[in-house]
Amino acid sequence: MNIFVLLKRTFDTEEKISVANGKIEDDSAEYIINPYDEYAVEEAIKIRDEHGGEVTVVTIGEEDAEKQLRTALAMGADQAVLINTEDDLEEGDQFTTVKILEAFFADRDVDLILGGNVAIDEASGQVGPRLAERLDMPCVTTITKIEIDGTTVTIDRDVEGDVEKVETSLPLLVTCQQGLNEPRYPSLPGIMKAKKKPLEELELDDLDLEEDDVEPKTKTTEIFLPPEKQAGKVLEGETADQVKELVSLLKTEAKVL
Amino acid sequence: MSKKVLVIGEAREGSLRNVTFEAIAAGNIVSDGGEVVGVLCGAGDLSSMAQEMVYYGASRVITVANEELKTYTSDGYGQAIYQVIKDESPEGIIMGHTAIGKDVTPKLASRLESGLVSDATEVVVEDGNIVFTRPIYSGKAFEKKEITDGLVFATIRPNNIPALTRDDSLAGEVTEKEVEITNIRTIIKDVIKKSSEGVDLSEAKVIVAGGRGVKSSEGFEPLQELADTLNGTVGASRGACDAGYCDYSLQIGQTGKVVTPDLYIACGISGAIQHLAGMSNSKVIVAINKDPEANIFNVADYGIVGDLFDVVPKLIEEVKQMKVNA
Ligand SMILES: Cc1cc2nc3c(=O)[nH]c(=O)nc-3n(C[C@H](O)[C@H](O)[C@H](O)COP(=O)(O)OP(=O)(O)OC[C@H]3O[C@@H](n4cnc5c(N)ncnc54)[C@H](O)[C@@H]3O)c2cc1C
Numbered sequence: 001m002n003i004f005v006l007l008k009r010t011f012d013t014e015e016k017i018s019v020a021n022g023k024i025e026d027d028s029a030e031y032i033i034n035p036y037d038e039y040a041v042e043e044a045i046k047i048r049d050e051h052g053g054e055v056t057v058v059t060i061g062e063e064d065a066e067k068q069l070r071t072a073l074a075m076g077a078d079q080a081v082l083i084n085t086e087d088d089l090e091e092g093d094q095f096t097t098v099k100i101l102e103a104f105f106a107d108r109d110v111d112l113i114l115g116g117n118v119a120i121d122e123a124s125g126q127v128g129p130r131l132a133e134r135l136d137m138p139c140v141t142t143i144t145k146i147e148i149d150g151t152t153v154t155i156d157r158d159v160e161g162d163v164e165k166v167e168t169s170l171p172l173l174v175t176c177q178q179g180l181n182e183p184r185y186p187s188l189p190g191i192m193k194a195k196k197k198p199l200e201e202l203e204l205d206d207l208d209l210e211e212d213d214v215e216p217k218t219k220t221t222e223i224f225l226p227p228e229k230q231a232g233k234v235l236e237g238e239t240a241d242q243v244k245e246l247v248s249l250l251k252t253e254a255k256v257l
Numbered sequence: 258m259s260k261k262v263l264v265i266g267e268a269r270e271g272s273l274r275n276v277t278f279e280a281i282a283a284g285n286i287v288s289d290g291g292e293v294v295g296v297l298c299g300a301g302d303l304s305s306m307a308q309e310m311v312y313y314g315a316s317r318v319i320t321v322a323n324e325e326l327k328t329y330t331s332d333g334y335g336q337a338i339y340q341v342i343k344d345e346s347p348e349g350i351i352m353g354h355t356a357i358g359k360d361v362t363p364k365l366a367s368r369l370e371s372g373l374v375s376d377a378t379e380v381v382v383e384d385g386n387i388v389f390t391r392p393i394y395s396g397k398a399f400e401k402k403e404i405t406d407g408l409v410f411a412t413i414r415p416n417n418i419p420a421l422t423r424d425d426s427l428a429g430e431v432t433e434k435e436v437e438i439t440n441i442r443t444i445i446k447d448v449i450k451k452s453s454e455g456v457d458l459s460e461a462k463v464i465v466a467g468g469r470g471v472k473s474s475e476g477f478e479p480l481q482e483l484a485d486t487l488n489g490t491v492g493a494s495r496g497a498c499d500a501g502y503c504d505y506s507l508q509i510g511q512t513g514k515v516v517t518p519d520l521y522i523a524c525g526i527s528g529a530i531q532h533l534a535g536m537s538n539s540k541v542i543v544a545i546n547k548d549p550e551a552n553i554f555n556v557a558d559y560g561i562v563g564d565l566f567d568v569v570p571k572l573i574e575e576v577k578q579m580k581v582n583a
């Protein structure tokens with residue numbers, strides 16, 4: 001099976017965010033594989049181990065994303081592709097990203113594409129379903145379980161807490177939700193092996209794309225931090241009195257009761 | 258410039274979700290004096306729900322009833338809405354950022370080769386431009402976003418943009434549209450209900466959330482009672498879910514649900530940054546924790562340092578008392 005994983009490099013979930021010159025400061029930030037894409041890598045490896053084939057991890061980004069690709073290779077993916085836009089593009093949005101991915105997949109044999117259901121930074125959740133539409137593939141979002149039998153695929157899908165049992169078929173694109181699996185940590189031998197695994201680098205040119213083809217449809221005009229929260233009121237006294245005061249404050253001051 | 262805006266409504270268990278009315282209000286802003294056209298897909302008689310959309314501000318409503326639309330599938334709804342878009346040629350489309358909205362809008366935008374602003378919490382018109390605000394980096398920052406090319410397409414986060422006041426003197430035409438639906442490639446075999454009856458977490462006005470401090474699934478019982486007393490619903494931290502005290506469907510945070518209720522009561526939750534990512538934009542936050550140093554107190558409007566098993570029952574009594582007095 002030809003299995004592909006869409007991977008985005010994102011800020012670590014612990015990172016504090018600050019803004020300078022209208023941009024998110026990223027100088028000293030720690031980066032990780034988007035947590036949902038880790039589920040995708042793990043599931044891809046499991047499916048390959050059961051059904052055979054190859055796992056290719058694809059990211060659009062800059063040189064620095066190589067580190068996250070190597071991590072995915074160390075987990076067990078077979079090869080990686082970095083579509084490096086550093087020299088070609090200044091701006092982009094979800095349309096851009098999907099246009100590039102569409103071109104990448106155009107002449108490839110694909111059985112299964114796994115992505116995250118959302119990236120924790122820009123967090124639109126658009127890339128998976130947008131790409132499926134371009135590739136004319138069925139798409140199942142927020143999956144928590146997947147079983148493949150021939151070309152028949154049965155899936156559990158999380159729908160705001162309820163579980164939908166879905167039947168569909170390959171070729172297919174799915175987006176992963178928490179609960180799908182427990183991503184493995186790369187082992188030491190895995191890390192050693194990853195250094196020798198193929199990592200291909202492509203540019204827009206290699207995909208027959210021009211800058212104009214991928215011009216974004218949206219633009220960010222401002223980035224700002226939420227207003228600092230004022231220090232709250234920690235109540236004092238006997239529990240019974242605190243509770244009385246709380247209810248009264250919620251009613252009269254906060255006006256939420 | 259005034260625009261024609263489609264607002265895609267959404268029903269849940271036979272009645273419209275509140276976010277539909279919020280989407281109409283957002284559509285009204287985007288339309289800038291133009292027309293707000295409601296769209297409602299489903300099976301059977303949709304006319305009374307369509308009427309409800311009119312009362313909340315839609316100029317007219319198009320219903321698409323088809324047996325294939327009885328349950329949501331991306332192919333079925335995608336095709337139905339696409340056909341309405343082709344008929345109406347709108348300049349804007351607004352929908353709720355719900356499970357359905359998240360699934361279908363990117364596919365439509367992709368097919369239309371348009372931009373899409375997902376999960377907006379505010380929309381305004383500034384110097385003739387339509388400007389959306391949306392949280393990024395899990396609510397640790399916000400961005401303002403505009404569509405630069407063509408269709409103004411957005412989903413809105415529930416509980417953020419206030420709905421217009423219902424006015425049953427409003428009149429608007431309700432028309433039925435026939436659509437052809439073919440080739441549904443994902444078949445829903447079954448749906449296993451896990452979420453509690455009634456309000457969805459993302460739309461709840463009051464949430465009582467429990468963490469590892471709740472200590473067991475029985476420990477959630479007083480929280481449920483408090484939630485019931487406040488007409489709210491129960492949520493949880495990942496700590497509580499991981500420990501098996503409750504179902505993952507209740508998880509709030511970076512990898513769970515994002516919620517913005519009027520009142521969020523955190524019980525036995527330490528306030529890890531990944532938890533805050535899901536709830537820090539709540540209007541009023543109450544923390545109950547026995548550790549005065551717990552990080553949750555840094556985002557709480559009101560805090561009680563104490564044992565939740567002592568505080569919560571007293572709180573239930575006090576709220577009941579308040580209701581009796583009212
Ligand atoms: C040069 C350039 C500049 C850009 N500048 C901006 C900017 O300033 N602001 C902005 O919002 N966007 C920008 N983008 C686009 C951005 O990098 C994202 O790819 C895109 O916005 C999708 O992000 P998201 O967080 O909404 O993804 P989501 O749709 O939430 O991600 C869902 C899933 O899609 C997959 N995915 C998402 N992004 C990628 C990727 N890059 N590579 C591989 N798989 C991916 C992952 O599986 C992910 O889990 C730029 C893109 C380019 C090429």
Ligand SMILES: Cc1cc2nc3c(=O)[nH]c(=O)nc-3n(C[C@H](O)[C@H](O)[C@H](O)COP(=O)(O)OP(=O)(O)OC[C@H]3O[C@@H](n4cnc5c(N)ncnc54)[C@H](O)[C@@H]3O)c2cc1C
Binds near residue numbers: 547
């Ligand atoms: C990639 C990633 C994603 C994550 N996503 C999420 C997410 O979406 N949501 C989420 O919640 N977490 C998430 N986490 C986990 C997060 O980091 C924390 O581990 C988790 O939120 C802790 O849960 P907790 O507050 O219930 O538990 P703890 O941190 O153990 O806190 C328990 C609290 O209960 C208090 N307590 C104990 N007994 C009592 C009592 N009797 N009365 C009152 N107080 C008491 C304690 O003082 C303590 O503050 C994520 C982590 C990672 C790495």
